[in-house]
Amino acid sequence: MSHRPRSRTASLRAGCALLVGLVAAGGAACGGPSGQALSATPYDATGQISFSGVGGDRKADPDKPLEVTAKGDGSRITDVTATDAAGRYVRGELSADGTRWRSTAPLAAGAHYTLRVSTENEDGRPGRRVIGFDTAPAGKQLRVTFGPEAGTYGVGQPITARLSRQVEDPSARAVVERGLKVESRPAVQGLWHWVDGRTLHYRPREYWPGRATITVRSTLTGVRVGGELHGAATKPLTLHTGPRLEAIADAGTHHMTVLRDGVAIRTIPITTGKPGFATRNGVKVVLAKEPFVRMRGTSIGIPEGSSDSYDLPVYWATRVTWSGEYVHAAPWSVGAQGAANVSHGCTGMSTADAEWFFNTVRVGDIVKVVGSGGATMTPFDNGFGDWNMSWEQWSEGSALAGPATGGAAGRDAGGPADTARLRPGV
Incomplete structure (x- = not known):
């Protein structure tokens, strides 16, 4: 200055x-x-x-x-x-x-x-x-890749930043975080959270506003991060959100209520995980939509020939975890839907309801499970469970707002790390 x-x-x-x-x-x-x-x-x-x-x-x-x-x-x-x-x-x-x-x-x-x-x-x-x-060019460069790809997403979609090099020093993390800019119209309060030394997630305090425009950019080009490491040029990212769409699946009442901008637009009879295979509670984010998936019990550790073994063609499958939890058509359990939980962890419904759900939601929309006997969805190792952390916990993972502890353990939640994680169950 x-x-x-x-x-x-x-x-x-x-x-x-x-x-x-x-x-x-x-x-x-x-x-x-x-x-x-x-x-x-x-x-x-x-x-x-x-x-x-x-x-x-x-x-x-x-x-x-x-x-x-x-x-x-x-x-x-x-x-x-x-x-x-x-x-x-x-x-x-x-x-x-x-x-x-x-x-x-x-x-x-x-x-x-x-x-x-x-x-x-x-x-x-x-x-x-x-x-x-x-000035002379940098000897070592830190490249940043933003995710997801440009497009329109649901209001639960976190922003990801993947670094080309490990960054552990708290002062270097602060430099990185200060240089990664996220702006939303309408404006929101949000923070980066260090998942590990090479991965950051950004989310607002609450969900993104519906029909928002989000721009993500880096000002780290040429900036010294630490030692001989300097920031490299980064491609900016622009995202949009659709209407606020939330699906609340109540495992206790065996019904799912789908809301658009806070107004219920459909109530669907469902079945969720039975004892021993209870569906995870908490907020999940739609990761992908797959019209057809072959689901086998062996993929989740069920041996062939056991009473729980299965091998089924599944249609209208909306993925919510990388380990294989879906919202999908389950015509074989229509008699239990709305009355009992008989699945191996997925949320099942009639073929007509599953097709409607598949065509209504988009990647980034919210699926929240309540009333299940299962554990709570983890934040980072099986999809986007970011919203299951309180704002205070989220802030602790920021190098600027709290002690950057590296966040919860887990691999990059931006996508599957290997095919072993893509194991569907019904």
């Missing part, structure tokens, strides 16, 4: 302003110390200042401070600004006597800077020197 002490020229101008009303018409109001009028155009101050770390064809080291020094001829520096091509200012300090300015923050790597220096000579006349210089 620029630092501007009160100069002798500024003092003279202030004195002129006070005398203007007292000077007779046609008289000179004020001049410099030798009687000359103040110059409106700064003179070339090239001979009055020197630079450290820049000049010639060499590129400046982004990790070394930039220095500007006034030569010992009675001149002094009155102001310095250094900005890169993106308009970012470099913080710096000017000595009290105006003889030296020094940057106090690292420069961006691989960037072009414009340095503007204002001076005044021993007579108070203003000078100016403007130079451009480039």
Whole structure:
């Protein structure tokens, strides 16, 4: 940032302003110390200042401070600004006597800077020197990939950021988090949460507003993250949300209520997990829609030939966990739907209701299970269970709002890490 002490020229101008009303018409109001009028155009101050770390064809080291020094001829520096091509200012300090300015923050790597220096000579006349210089490219780069892909999603869809390198140091995490910008129209309160050293999720305090526009971008390009690691250019992301759609599946009443913008639009008889296979409670987010899935009991550890064994073609399957929990058509259990829980963990319904649900929801919509004897959906290791953390817990995973502990254990929830996780059950 620029630092501007009160100069002798500024003092003279202030004195002129006070005398203007007292000077007779046609008289000179004020001049410099030798009687000359103040110059409106700064003179070339090239001979009055020197630079450290820049000049010639060499590129400046982004990790070394930039220095500007006034030569010992009675001149002094009155102001310095250094900005890169993106308009970012470099913080710096000017000595009290105006003889030296020094940057106090690292420069961006691989960037072009414009340095503007204002001076005044021993007579108070203003000078100016403007130079451009480039910084050396980063030796190590941190790349960021945002997710999901651009498109329209439900209001429960978290934003993900995948880093190309592990970041563990709390101060480096703070730099990263500060440089990852998320803006929503309408505006929301939200935070990044460190899932692990290479994965961050962003969610608002509440769900996203319906019909919102969300933009995600990085300002880390060239910025020193820590050590020799600097941010690389990142492709921005724009998302939209559809109407707020929530499906509340009550395992106790055996019914699902689907709401659009808070208004119930359909109530569906369902069956959920029976004892030993109880459906997970909590908020889940629609991950994918699959018109057909072959479901086998062996995929969830049920041996062939046992009373629980199955091998079934399943239609209109809406996935809510990577381990194989779906909302799907279950024509074989229509007699129990609305009355009992007989599935192996999925939410089953009639073929007509499942087709309607499949065609109504989109990826990112909310499926909330209540009243089940199962455990609560985990936050990160089996899909998007982000909403099952309180805002206080979520904030603790931010390097800016709380202690960055690395978040809950788990792999990247942005998609399946291997095919073993894609095991459907009915």
